Amino acid sequence: MSRIWNFSAGPAALPQVVLERAQRELLNWNGSGASVMELSHRGKLFMELAARAENDVRELADIPADYAVLFLQGGATQHFAQLPMNLASQGDSADYIVTGHWGEKAASEAAPYVNVHVAAHSRDTGYMQLPPRASWALDPRAAYVHYTPNETIHGVEFHEVPDVGQVPLVADMSSDIFSRPIDVRRFGVIYAGAQKNIGPSGLVVMIVRRDLLERASRPMAKIFRYADHAANDSMLNTPNTWGWYLAGLTFEWMKEQGGLAAIAARNDAKAAKLYRAIDSSNGYYRNPVALDARSRMNVPFTLHDDKLDALFLQESEAAGLLALKGHKAVGGMRASLYNAVPVEAVEALVAFMQDFAARHG
Template sequence: MSRAFNFSAGPAGLPEAVLQQAQEELLEWQGERASVMEISHRGKAFIACAEQAEHDLRKLLDVPPDYAVLFLQGGATQHFAQIPMNLAAPGQAADYLLTGSWSLKALSEAGPYVDAQSIASSEGDGFVDIPDAQAWSVRADAAYLHYTPNETIHGVAYDYVPEAGAVPLVADYSSSILSAPLDVRRFGLIYAGAQKNIGPSGLLLMIIRRDLLERTGQARARIFQYAAHAKEGSMLNTPPTFAWYLAGLVFKWLKQQGGLSAIARINAEKAELLYRTIDESAGFYRNPVAKRARSVMNVPFTLHDPELDVAFLEQSKAAGLLALKGHKLVGGMRASLYNAMPLAGVKALTEFMTEFARRHG
C-alpha cells in the first residue's frame, strides 16, 4: 500500500482503521447481504446504525437532552443561508464576528434574510488575529450571534467562547468539531460540515437547542425547516446514508482513542511540534497569525523565498506528504492537522521542512 500523509484541508483524511472497517463491510454489512449504502434508510438495520451514531456523538460531546442532533445534507455554506431562515424573522437583526473567509461568507449569505451586521472584525489586520472580547457588544434584538471558532483558510482560532448574553450563540465548527472537549450548553446552535473531522463530504452535523426549533423563522419549504428534520429523526428525506454510517465509525474510533480529552492532547502535541519548527527556522518559514490565535487544526506558513514554493511542493509530495499547497487567498503552504493525522505524519513533515531549509537556506 502506498498511502501517504494527507494534510488536505478538506475533504480530509479519515482514520485508517475506519477506512479498513468500511472496506471489510463494503459488500455485505451487518448480515444484510448488501452494502450499507444499498439498504433502506427506513429499515431497522440502518435506523439502529443511525441511532448508535447519535448516541456515541452525544457521549463524546456530552450533549444534553434539550438539544437535538441532526444529520443533514449539504455543507456549511448551504446553512449560512438556512440558519437565518430558521432562527430569524424577516429583516431581524443578526450579529456576526468576522475572522476570515468563512465568517465573511456566512455574513454574505445571511444578507438576503436578516439585518446581518459585523459587530467586530479582524479584516483590517489581514485576518491574523481574533477580535478583542471587550471591543464589541451584541445587539439586544439580535436573533443570534454567529462566529467561526476556527478559520480553515487563515489558520485563526478563538481562544475563548464569545459571550452573547440572552442571544443564542451560533458557531460554524466545521474545521474543529470533535478536536477537543466542548461545552455544548454555551451554544444555541452548532453546525459542522463533515469533511474534516467527522467523515466524508455531503453530510452536515447540527446540534441545536430544542427551543430554537420552535421559532417561526421565515417562509420556506418544509425541507428547509430544521424542526421538520428533528421531528423525523433526520429522515425527512433520504439522508446521505453512507456518510452517516462512516461518521458513526469515526465516533467509535474517537471513543477508542480515549475520547476528546485524549485526542485534544495529541492535537496539541502535533500543532506545537509544527509551530516550533516554523518559529525556530530562523525566518526560513513564517506563520503570520498572532500566537494567541493560532489554529491547532490548520497551520498556514510561507517560505522566505516564494520562488522555492514549487520545489517544496514537488519534493514534499515525493516524500509522501500530500496537499500542502496553501489556499489562493493566503498563498504559501498549509498543513491541516485534523484528528486523523497521526503524530508520525507531523514528525515526517517537520523533518522534511528542516532538511529542506538546510538545503535551500
C-alpha cells in the same frame, strides 16, 4: 500503493482503521448481504445505525437532552442561508463576527434572510488576529450571534468560547468540531460540514437547542425547516446514508481514542511540534498569525523566499506529504492537522522541512 501523509484542508484525512473497516464491510454490511448504501434508510438495520451514531456523539460531546442532534445535507455553506431562515423572523437582525473567509461567506449568504450586522471583524489585520472581545458591538436584541471558531484558510482560532450574554451563540465548527471537549450548553447551535473531523463530504452534523427549533415563523418548504428534520429523526428525505455510516464509525474511533480530552491532547502536541519547527527555523519558515490566535487545526506558513514554493511542494509530494499548498488567498503552505492526522505525519513533515532548509538554505 502505500498510504501517504494527508494534510488536506478538506475533504481531509479519515482514520485508517475506519477506512479499513468500511472496506471490509462494503459488500456485506452487518450480515445483510448488501452495502450500507444499498439498504433502506427506514429499515431496521439502518435505523439502529442512526440511533447508535447519535448516542455516541451525545456521549462524546456530553450533549444534553434539550438539544437535538441532526444529520443533514448541503454542506455548511447551505446552512449559512438556512440558519437565518430558521432562527430569525422577517425584519430581525443578527450579529456576525467575521474573522476570515468563511465568516465573510456566512454573513454574505445570510443577508437575504436577516439584517446582517457585522459586530466585529479583523479585516484590517488581514485576518491574522482576532478582534478583542471588548471591541464587539453586540446588539442584545439580535436573533443570534454567529462566529467561526476556526478559520481554515487564514489559520486563526478562538481558544475560548466568547460570552455573548443571553443571545443564542451559533458556531460554524466545520474545521474544529470534536477536536477538543465542547461545552454544548454555551451554544444555541453548533453545525459542521463533516469533511474535516467527522467523515466524508456531503454530510452536516448540527447540534441545536430544542427551543430554537420553534422559532421559524416565515413561510418555507418543510425541507428547509430544522424542526421538521428533528421531528423526523433527520429522515425527512433520504439522508446521506454512506456519510452517516462513516461518521458513526468515526465516532466509535474517537471513543476508542479516549474521547475528546485525549484527542485534544494529541492535537495540541501535533500543533506545538509544527509551530516549534517553524519558530525555530531562524526565519526560514514563518507563520503570520498572532500567537494567541494560532489554529491547532490549520497551520499556514511561508518560506523565506517564495521562489522556493514550487520546489517545496514538488519535493514534499514526492516524499509522501500530500496537499501542503496554501490557499490562493494567503499563498505559501498550509498543513491541516485534523483528528485523523497522526503524530507520525507531523514528525515526517517537520523532518522534511528541516532537511529542505538544510539543502536549500
